[in-house]
Amino acid sequence: MSRSEEAETWANAVYAAVQEIPHGKVTTYGHIALLLGEPQRPRQVGVSLKTLPNAESGSHFHSGNVPWHRVINAKGMISHRGPGSAERQAEALRQEGVQVTRDGMGELYVNFSLYGWFPKVLPSEEAEDAENDGELFVQGS
DNA sequence: GGTTTGACATTAT
DNA sequence: AATAATGCCAAAC
Numbered sequence: 174m175s176r177s178e179e180a181e182t183w184a185n186a187v188y189a190a191v192q193e194i195p196h197g198k199v200t201t202y203g204h205i206a207l208l209l210g211e212p213q214r215p216r217q218v219g220v221s222l223k224t225l226p227n228a229e230s231g232s233h234f235h236s237g238n239v240p241w242h243r244v245i246n247a248k249g250m251i252s253h254r255g256p257g258s259a260e261r262q263a264e265a266l267r268q269e270g271v272q273v274t275r276d277g278m279g280e281l282y283v284n285f286s287l288y289g290w291f292p293k294v295l296p297s298e299e300a301e302d303a304e305n306d307g308e309l310f311v312q313g314s
Numbered sequence: 315g316g317t318t319t320g321a322c323a324t325t326a327t
Numbered sequence: 328a329a330t331a332a333t334g335c336c337a338a339a340c
Contacts, residue, residue, distance in 0.1 A: 180336085180337070184337095201322085201323090202321070202323080203322065203323055206322085206323085211335090212323085212324090213323085213324085214322090214323095214334080214336085215322040215323050215324095215335090216320075216321085216322045216323080216334085216335055216336075217322090217335060217336060217337080218321080218322075219320075219321035219322060220320080220321075220335090220336070220337055220338080221337090223320090223321055223338085224337080224338080241321085245321090246321080246322060246323085247322070247323060247324095251321090252321045252322080253321085254320080255321095258321085259321095262321095
């Protein structure tokens, strides 16, 4: 398989995974990478979402059927990548009932304990500790 | 066409 | 507790 074919396969896998995020919930770049069996590539998840085709493109996956706005970073923050981009994402989330707050630095956050995001995936060694701490998680492979 | 940049996360210092 | 190094690689420059 050629390099560009692999890249496309990866991007499509990302889009399909993002489509699994339920309405009104969010998850992280790292979680998507983990679900795809590539825990060291969270960054490439962002790359793929950046190049998500728009709804008019006629592509199978596009901004109209892939909920890109439900993906945030591991700190629970909406990553900013251009003027107004984070605000638009926050608005899209509020639109579906996800509360977004702004901290002292003007950063936009989604609080996982209150507003629910996909559970973290933890390796079995850490799972016990997390359970003791009452943390929300699922068992990783 | 080589180099830098960046929608990230984890580990090491 | 901060900060740096590392892995990753398509796009942009």
